[in-house]
Each structure stands twice: as C-alpha cells, then as structure tokens.
Amino acid sequence: MPDKLKIMVIDDEEIVGKRLKPALEKRGDIIESFVNSKEALARLVEEHFDIVITDIRMDEIDGLEVLDYIKSHSKDTKVIMITGYATVEVAREALAKGAFDFIAKPFKPEDLRIIINKAVKELNAEQMT
Amino acid sequence: MQIICISRFSYGYGKELAEKLADKLGYQSLAREELVDKATEHGIPVGKLETAIVKRQLFTEELGIETDRFKAFMTASLCEQALKGGIVYHGRGGHLVLPGLIHVLRIRAIANLEDRIKMVMQRMNIARKQAKQYIEQVDEDRRKYSRFFYNVDCDDPSHYDIVINAAHLAVDNSASALMHLAQLPEFQLTPALNQKIHDLLLESKCRLAIYQDERTRGVKVTVSAEKENVSITYIPRHGKKAEAIPSVIERIDGVKSLICTVATTNILYIQEQFNPELPSFQHLVEIAAKWNASVGLIRLVQDDIEKETNEVISPEFNTAKDVGGILDDEPAVERKEESGYGMPETINKLIQAGRAGACQTIHGGMKSLANKIKQEQNYSLVVVGDVFTSYNNLIRKRLKRDMISTLSDQASAPVISTDEIEEQYLFRPKQWIMTVVYALLSSLMLFLVFTNQHEILEFLSQSEDWNRVLAIIAVTIFAPLAAYLIGEFSHNIMKFLKLE
Structure with missing residues (x-):
C-alpha cells in the first residue's frame, strides 16, 4: 500500500466535500471531491482510487450506480456509502452489491476515519495474499 | 376514518397489496419510506437512528430523544392523514405508533423466502448467495428495530389481526379478502376513537414542538392529552429548560389547558457494577414506569478516597444544518473509568425507557454514600444491588444487610435490596x-x-x-x-x- 491513500468523495451537496476534504487530508491522504457523479465516474476511468466515499441518494447517477461501476471496473477499490435520506435497507443493498461499509449523516469525520482505517486494513490484507 | 396498517417484508408483496387494497377501498396508500423522507426533511436523523440500532452503536441521550421525536412525527403524520380520510399504511410498526386505537386493522403480509430471493436476484442483479444474505440481514435489522423502538417481536403473530401469505393467494384476491375484513364492525371508527385520534395528534404535536424548540430541546417529556387538556411531565434534572415548556405549547392550536409537572418521584439504584440485562433492573424500570419516576444511578467504589464524580449525561444537540451532515470532530476525550462498569449500557436502557436520572460514582464506601443519601432527600425508593462483591457470599450478605439498615436511618424513603423489588412492588x-x-x-x-x-x-x-x-x-x-x-x-x- 502506498503511504498516501487516494480517496474520492462524491456528494451532490458541495458542503460535504468542502468539510470532509480538509478533515481527511490531515492524515496526508490525497482527497478529490466531486458534486457531480458523472464527472466523478469520468475521473474514475482516468485514475485508480483506493477508497471512494459516495452519497447514496444523488441526482442523475446515484450512489448505487457509482458502486456498480466501481465494482465492475476496479474491484479492489473500497466503497463507503453515506446515507442521509436513505434508510438502512438501501445501505444493506449497497453492502450486498459489494460496498465496504456505510455511515449515516450526520457524522463526525472521526467516525468516517474509523471506517477508512478498517478499509485500509482490508486492502493491506488483500495485497498480502 | 379507517386505518389499515400492513407490516411487510422487504421484497415481499406488501407494497402491492397495500396499493391494491387502498385502490379498492378508495383510501390513500401511505408508505413508510414517504414518512421517513418527510421526517428527514424535518431534521430527524432517521438514517442515523436506524444505523445506530443495526450496528449496535452506543445510544446517546440525544439519539434517545431523536427516537421519541421520530415516533411523535410518525404518530402525528398518521393521525393527520387518518383525520382526512381512510389510509392504508405499509411499512414497519404502523399500529405501534397508534396506541389505544383499537379499530386499526393490523395485517402482516408474509411471502415465500424463495420467491423473495428470486425477486432480489432479479432486481439487484446479484448472485443467490448475496440475495439470501441480504434478505436475512434486512429481516434481522427489522427485528432489531421493532425490539428497540417498540419492544415487540415483529414476527409474533399476536400483534396482528391477520397474517396473509402470498404463496397461496394472488395479490388481487388477498386485497379482496382484506376489503371484506375491513368492513367488520371491529374495525370501524367510533366517536370515542375519533376523539382518541385527536388526542394522539395533539400529544405528538406537543412532543414535536418541545423537541424542536431551541429553548426546550433535550428535555425528555411524557405527554398525555385528553379532550384538548394536555399534561406534561419532565424529570427533575431538566427543570431549568422545562420552564419554557408552557410558552412552547401555547403556540399549538387546540390546547385548552396545560398542566406541566416535574416527576417528583426518584428511584435511586446503588450498585458496584451495573448490568441492564439483570431481571432486577428490568423490574426497577417497570416500577419507574408505573410511578412515572426517573432512576438515578450510583456506582459505589469501596476505597478510602472520599470523592464524588458526577456522571450526569446531558444531551448535546449537534446542529447538522448548513454543514451537509458533517459535524465537527471533538477533541479526543479520555475514556472514563466508569465505562467498564456497565454504566453506559444501563444509562442507555434508561434513556430508551425515558427514565434516565442522574448518574454518579461515589468513592469512599458506606460513609460517603450515607452522607449523600442524607443530603438528597428527594428519593421515593432506594434500591441496593450487588455491593461488597470482593467479599465471600456470607460476609457480603451481612455487610449488605448492615448497609440497608444504615441507609434506612439516613433516607426518608424505603431502602430495599434488589431481591425484594418484585415481591414488594410488582403485581405478579x-x-x-x-x-x-x-x-x-x-x-x-x-x-x-x-x-x-x-x-x-x-x-x-x-x-x-x-x-x-x-x-x-x-x-x-x-x-x-x-x-x-x-x-x-x-x-x-x-x-x-x-x-x-
């Protein structure tokens, strides 16, 4: 695993990326945030990301479609779903489709960091095997 | 107006059944998901509540109050719709947020597991194994939700008037059969039940107003309404904030009179180590509910240092508005010593039951405890649990007996052991x-x-x-x-x- 993780944040509320980016960058990781999921998918074609954090309910392309795309193109990318309006049932659907975990709004960046750390551990274990 | 509640599985046929039945009866079909969206728009973190339940996260007092706020929102929404016309609600626990409305037709729609797996595989485009796992997890989440929110087992058929199985009946035929069932006199609205719907609506409006208003946010209340006369009870430690309750309530239409009282009854529970799963604790909560009392906890530490640690948990409501649901990180707080003694779990249970009082740790053994009891004379009952646990059984029993006797001299309330709770205060x-x-x-x-x-x-x-x-x-x-x-x-x- 590289020292610095490449993390993508997708949420159609601009404030989410604005608040998460500096909080997650503190650890030295590279964070890219997108409000438009189409643009985010285009970026995913260009570059590999270790972790993608995406809101479930978004206009145009929703979080579950983003997940489908990632799982069919980059299986080792860990996807963390954010639920705001969506209930746990939708989050469970995401898990069944291969998402790593989910977190419900409102949350503190520290809570998200705990999930990211778990994802990193799994990524490391996968690389070892 | 008639209220029909269909409790359904995910990927069963409950939704189709509800819509078909509503169509046949000319009623409005109302999905839980619609109400959840509306509640989230109102700022109730439903996703957060559900996640905390299914992931078994620690329930803060804030989440306890948000749970009650969500329940009040659901009750108010269903009552408002029911006063406009007949409704067919489909989702979880519809009838459970409408207590006392005996005319509600409660239906449980079940479906064949194999059919559900096939539906999930088709709809989600996933393998059979994942589909089965998904269904099992969602069903388990629903069970946890019902147990947590309403303390009922949603699979228990005794909570329903009828259980209908899709494996043997077509949706249209099921809806026809239920339509006939709905015509029975037991499911018709009477003037008394109509008044009950108005009372429930007023109660939930009051709860929502108190939980939403900045001045009274965080005050845990019990509200009852009868023919527009509202009675509100709060626990003593919320006294300061509760002063604003009358001014919050006066803005609600339909309130004829308001009685706002503090729950003067307090039960004190003394233990060295707490365990909310113990039957004696359940009995204590039962008595607290019966007396409308709050339960205060004292963890007794048998050492020579005389000191008191106040562990009152006050809700801190984070405003997630305008920050996209991303809150500020808090500075790392050292994990408190008390965390290992079952106190947070016990407080959680009390919060869920709406009975949480103050929590303290008292060092210095008997002497400090007796002083404390002497200072605070506002208890109605003092219950002594497992103390002197480092001693053998015989010495422990003798020391506990001495403690009860000493505390009885200091307290103005009866002091009893946990073993005596059931026999003395509960009717079995x-x-x-x-x-x-x-x-x-x-x-x-x-x-x-x-x-x-x-x-x-x-x-x-x-x-x-x-x-x-x-x-x-x-x-x-x-x-x-x-x-x-x-x-x-x-x-x-x-x-x-x-x-x-």
Missing part, C-alpha cells in the same frame, strides 16, 4: 393467587365469627380459671392472624391499584 400472578387465598381465608374467618357470635361470647366469658387461660391463648393467636390475613389482602389490593 403469584400475588393474584395469594390475594385470592387471603380473601378466602379472611371471608371464612369473618363468616365463622359472625355466624357463631353467641358461642364465641360464651367461650370468652366463662368464669373457670383454666377456661379464661384458654380464652386468652385463643385471642392471642386469633387476633394477629386475623390482622395478618386482612392486612396482606389490603396490601395486595393497594399494590394492584398502584396506591402503595
């Missing part, structure tokens, strides 16, 4: 049997006395010495026995009438 089938036995024996005794008055008087008034001795012995035995039987009978009746 055993008490019913004993009440009947005492009643029969007392009646028999009185019957014999009144039907043999002449003989009894003759026996008592005999002049021979040995007969007088016999009379004294008889009276000495009979009088306390009579007092005991009648006393126990009256005590049980008072307990049943909650007048203890």
Whole structure:
C-alpha cells in the first residue's frame, strides 16, 4: 500500500466535500471531491482510487450506480456509502452489491476515519495474499 | 376514518397489496419510506437512528430523544392523514405508533423466502448467495428495530389481526379478502376513537414542538392529552429548560389547558457494577414506569478516597444544518473509568425507557454514600444491588444487610435490596393467587365469627380459671392472624391499584 491513500468523495451537496476534504487530508491522504457523479465516474476511468466515499441518494447517477461501476471496473477499490435520506435497507443493498461499509449523516469525520482505517486494513490484507 | 396498517417484508408483496387494497377501498396508500423522507426533511436523523440500532452503536441521550421525536412525527403524520380520510399504511410498526386505537386493522403480509430471493436476484442483479444474505440481514435489522423502538417481536403473530401469505393467494384476491375484513364492525371508527385520534395528534404535536424548540430541546417529556387538556411531565434534572415548556405549547392550536409537572418521584439504584440485562433492573424500570419516576444511578467504589464524580449525561444537540451532515470532530476525550462498569449500557436502557436520572460514582464506601443519601432527600425508593462483591457470599450478605439498615436511618424513603423489588412492588400472578387465598381465608374467618357470635361470647366469658387461660391463648393467636390475613389482602389490593 502506498503511504498516501487516494480517496474520492462524491456528494451532490458541495458542503460535504468542502468539510470532509480538509478533515481527511490531515492524515496526508490525497482527497478529490466531486458534486457531480458523472464527472466523478469520468475521473474514475482516468485514475485508480483506493477508497471512494459516495452519497447514496444523488441526482442523475446515484450512489448505487457509482458502486456498480466501481465494482465492475476496479474491484479492489473500497466503497463507503453515506446515507442521509436513505434508510438502512438501501445501505444493506449497497453492502450486498459489494460496498465496504456505510455511515449515516450526520457524522463526525472521526467516525468516517474509523471506517477508512478498517478499509485500509482490508486492502493491506488483500495485497498480502 | 379507517386505518389499515400492513407490516411487510422487504421484497415481499406488501407494497402491492397495500396499493391494491387502498385502490379498492378508495383510501390513500401511505408508505413508510414517504414518512421517513418527510421526517428527514424535518431534521430527524432517521438514517442515523436506524444505523445506530443495526450496528449496535452506543445510544446517546440525544439519539434517545431523536427516537421519541421520530415516533411523535410518525404518530402525528398518521393521525393527520387518518383525520382526512381512510389510509392504508405499509411499512414497519404502523399500529405501534397508534396506541389505544383499537379499530386499526393490523395485517402482516408474509411471502415465500424463495420467491423473495428470486425477486432480489432479479432486481439487484446479484448472485443467490448475496440475495439470501441480504434478505436475512434486512429481516434481522427489522427485528432489531421493532425490539428497540417498540419492544415487540415483529414476527409474533399476536400483534396482528391477520397474517396473509402470498404463496397461496394472488395479490388481487388477498386485497379482496382484506376489503371484506375491513368492513367488520371491529374495525370501524367510533366517536370515542375519533376523539382518541385527536388526542394522539395533539400529544405528538406537543412532543414535536418541545423537541424542536431551541429553548426546550433535550428535555425528555411524557405527554398525555385528553379532550384538548394536555399534561406534561419532565424529570427533575431538566427543570431549568422545562420552564419554557408552557410558552412552547401555547403556540399549538387546540390546547385548552396545560398542566406541566416535574416527576417528583426518584428511584435511586446503588450498585458496584451495573448490568441492564439483570431481571432486577428490568423490574426497577417497570416500577419507574408505573410511578412515572426517573432512576438515578450510583456506582459505589469501596476505597478510602472520599470523592464524588458526577456522571450526569446531558444531551448535546449537534446542529447538522448548513454543514451537509458533517459535524465537527471533538477533541479526543479520555475514556472514563466508569465505562467498564456497565454504566453506559444501563444509562442507555434508561434513556430508551425515558427514565434516565442522574448518574454518579461515589468513592469512599458506606460513609460517603450515607452522607449523600442524607443530603438528597428527594428519593421515593432506594434500591441496593450487588455491593461488597470482593467479599465471600456470607460476609457480603451481612455487610449488605448492615448497609440497608444504615441507609434506612439516613433516607426518608424505603431502602430495599434488589431481591425484594418484585415481591414488594410488582403485581405478579403469584400475588393474584395469594390475594385470592387471603380473601378466602379472611371471608371464612369473618363468616365463622359472625355466624357463631353467641358461642364465641360464651367461650370468652366463662368464669373457670383454666377456661379464661384458654380464652386468652385463643385471642392471642386469633387476633394477629386475623390482622395478618386482612392486612396482606389490603396490601395486595393497594399494590394492584398502584396506591402503595
């Protein structure tokens, strides 16, 4: 695993990326945030990301479609779903489709960091095997 | 208006059934998901609540209050819709947020597991294994949700008027059968039930207003409404904030009068290590609910250092508005020593039950505890649990007995051990049997006395010495026995009438 993780944040509320980016960058990781999921998918074609954090309910392309795309193109990318309006049932659907975990709004960046750390551990274990 | 609630599985056929039934009856079909969206728009973090339940996260007092706020929102929404016209609600626990409305038709729609797996595989485009796992997880989440929110097992058929299985009936035929069932007189609205819907609506509006208003946010309340007369009770430690309740309530339409009182009854529970799963704790919560009391916790530390640590948990409401649901990180707080003694879990349970009082840790053993009890005389009951746990059983029992006796001298309230709670304060089938036995024996005794008055008087008034001795012995035995039987009978009746 590289020292610095490449993390993508997708949420159609601009404030989410604005608040998460500096909080997650503190650890030295590279964070890219997108409000438009189409643009985010285009970026995913260009570059590999270790972790993608995406809101479930978004206009145009929703979080579950983003997940489908990632799982069919980059299986080792860990996807963390954010639920705001969506209930746990939708989050469970995401898990069944291969998402790593989910977190419900409102949350503190520290809570998200705990999930990211778990994802990193799994990524490391996968690389070892 | 008629209310029909369909409890359904995910990927069953409950949604189609609800829509078909609503269509046949000319009612509005209302999905839980619609109400959840509206609640989220109102700022209730439903996703957060559900996640905390399914991931078994620690429930803060804030989340406890948000749970009640969500329940109030659901009740208000269903009552508002029901007053406009007939509704068919489909989702979880619709009937559970409408307590007392006995005309609600409660339906459980079940489906074949294999059919559900096939539906999930098709809809989500996933393999059979994942589909089965998904269904099992969602079903388990629903069970956890029902247990947590309403303390009921959603799979228990006794919570429904009818359980309908899609494997044997087509949706249209099921809807037709239910339409006929809905015509039965048991499911029709009466004027009294109509008033009950108005009362429930007013109650939930008051709860929502209190939880939403900045001045009263965080105050845990119990609200009841009867014919536009509202009564609100809050626990003593919320007294300061609760002063604003009347001004919050006066803005609600339809409130004729308001009685706002503090729950003056407090139960104090003393332990060295807490465990919310213990039956004695469940009994304590039951008594607290019966008395409308809050339960304060004291963890007793048997050491020589005399100090008090206040562990009152006050809700801190983070405003997630305008920050996209991303809150500020808090500075790392050192994990408190008390965390390992079952206190957070016990507080959680009390929060869920709406009975959380103050929590403290008292060092210095008996002396500090006795001082504390002497200072605070606002308890109605002091319950001593497992203390002196480092000693062997015999010494522990003796020390505990001494402690109860010392605390009884200091406290103005009864001090009892956890073993005595059930027997002294709860009315169980055993008490019913004993009440009947005492009643029969007392009646028999009185019957014999009144039907043999002449003989009894003759026996008592005999002049021979040995007969007088016999009379004294008889009276000495009979009088306390009579007092005991009648006393126990009256005590049980008072307990049943909650007048203890």
